[in-house]
Amino acid sequence: xxxxxxxxxxxxxxxxxxVTFRCDPISEHNRLYWYRQTLGQGxxxxxxxxxxxxxxxxxxxxxxxxxxxxxxxxxxxxxxxxEQGDSAMYLCASSMGGANTEAFFGxxxxxxxx
Amino acid sequence: xxxxxxxxxxxxxxxxxxxxxxxNYSTTSDRLYWYRQDPGKSxESLFVLLSNGAVKQExxxxxxxxxxxxxxxxxxxxxxxxxSATYFCAVVLNDMRFGxxxxxxxxP
Numbered sequence: 771x772x773x774x775x776x777x778x779x780x781x782x783x784x785x786x787x788x789v790t791f792r793c794d795p796i797s798e799h800n801r802l803y804w805y806r807q808t809l810g811q812g813x814x815x816x817x818x819x820x821x822x823x824x825x826x827x828x829x830x831x832x833x834x835x836x837x838x839x840x841x842x843x844x845x846x847x848x849x850x851x852x853e854q855g856d857s858a859m860y861l862c863a864s865s866m867g868g869a870n871t872e873a874f875f876g877x878x879x880x881x882x883x884x
Numbered sequence: 885x886x887x888x889x890x891x892x893x894x895x896x897x898x899x900x901x902x903x904x905x906x907x908n909y910s911t912t913s914d915r916l917y918w919y920r921q922d923p924g925k926s927x928e929s930l931f932v933l934l935s936n937g938a939v940k941q942e943x944x945x946x947x948x949x950x951x952x953x954x955x956x957x958x959x960x961x962x963x964x965x966x967x968s969a970t971y972f973c974a975v976v977l978n979d980m981r982f983g984x985x986x987x988x989x990x991x992p
Binding site for chain 1: 917919925926927928929932972974978979980981982983984985
């Protein structure tokens with residue numbers, strides 16, 4: 771499968787624990803986006819990378835959230851000290867070149883904080 | 885800050901009918917995407933619109949972009965049940981910002 775891959779698909783964690791999600795973009799795609807989606811809402815932008823550089827972060831991304839893309843390939847999104855309000859689907863997308871090109875989404879990681 | 889508004893948010897249609905979903909946005913952009921999302925699934929790319937006046941069609945769906953009016957439309961022709969899903973528009977500046985989505989239900 772050469773699409774965008776996210777791991778894990780589902781994560782249940784206790785409040786206060788740290789979690790980390792991984793996204794593997796389509797090979798040679800240099801743009802990578804993270805979004806959060808709650809039930810019945812549209813995807814909310816969190817952050818995006820151009821190669822290894824994190825170019826923009828949403829105000830939604832509190833200091834408990836951090837994202838990395840160390841070698842310009844896969845990316846990780848870490849949430850520290852999870853809260854119940856963090857429960858959502860976390861989506862990753864990638865595209866090639868500039869913002870003109872189509873972005874493809876992974877299947878998402880569904881996080882439940884109990 | 886870029887705002888993207890879709891309407892209607894909910895749409896219930898009879899099979900065979902036509903309807904249009906609207907996507908308005910607040911900041912100049914000449915790039916807009918339409919996505920489809922089925923329940924519990926990720927987003928599937930439908931259309932990429934890259935210039936003013938762009939029109940694209942795939943099956944019973946047709947999308948257009950008017951950058952001067954900051955408006956895109958997704959027109960559904962002779963709806964069928966398989967089109968039931970949530971449809972999102974996404975406006976591109978440096979990143980992509982999504983509308984709230986239109987939840988479409990097509991009834992027999």
